[in-house]
Amino acid sequence: MPELPEVETIVRNLKENLGGKIIRAVKINSSRSLNVPPAVFKKKISRAKIVQIRRVGKYIIIHLIKGKVFYLVVHLRMSGQFIIAAGLKEKVRIGFYLKNCWLNFLDARNFARIWLVNDWKKTPAGRIGPDALKITRKEFLERFSIFARRFPQKMVKVLLLEQEFISGIGNIYAAEILFLSRINPKRKIGSLTSIEQKNIFLAMKKILRKAIARRGTSFDYAYRDTRGRPGDFQRYLNVYGRAQEQCRRCGRNLVSEKIAGRTTVWCRRCQN
């Protein structure tokens, strides 16, 4: 499932290739992800100009103009992909024709969502917490204290996944952040010291920046960049997907458990 580094990679690719272009035609094979009927979508989008593309948490926001400004808000969920190609791809759900190329929207699992709206802040993208890549240390620590006072029993892994706390982190990066900051994912947030909170912040920034530099993590088929290429950060994962393998730091076997329904891997010796 694409998280912040993967969505950031896609957004950078889209900006490079599509910024300023006009959507000349739209082909809809499946409208399941849309919030409006396909005919309305087609009519509104055709001839619109792409003026800006940006990321908010795990959401892609495409600013369009045709008379007035409106927005496409996209959440890729499990397996949504944007592939730029000369033609339409075989399993394309929605194709956007721009000068000289097609932007193919694919989604094997069919959970992705696309909202066509006049105000993106009225979609779920407008109701999430500060972005994990942009948040300052001061703001992070202040927010952490507020959540720790309100929900002291909440596990730290669960907090990191909550998009209302900070946005962009999912199961892969939450596990990696907690390994790097050497904190047990089951720790109650009310019990974390200010040094531990600061270590989480520093690990989060370090991992997200490195993962973006490596164009994200392709653990399986789900994430590809807009040229269809996998990311490279899977080579650097310390814990995610490595249950029962040896800890890269101490050599002990990593343990795995479901926390709030999500498989979580960590090292019992290194993470306290």
Ligand SMILES: [Zn+2]
């Ligand atoms: Zn270890």
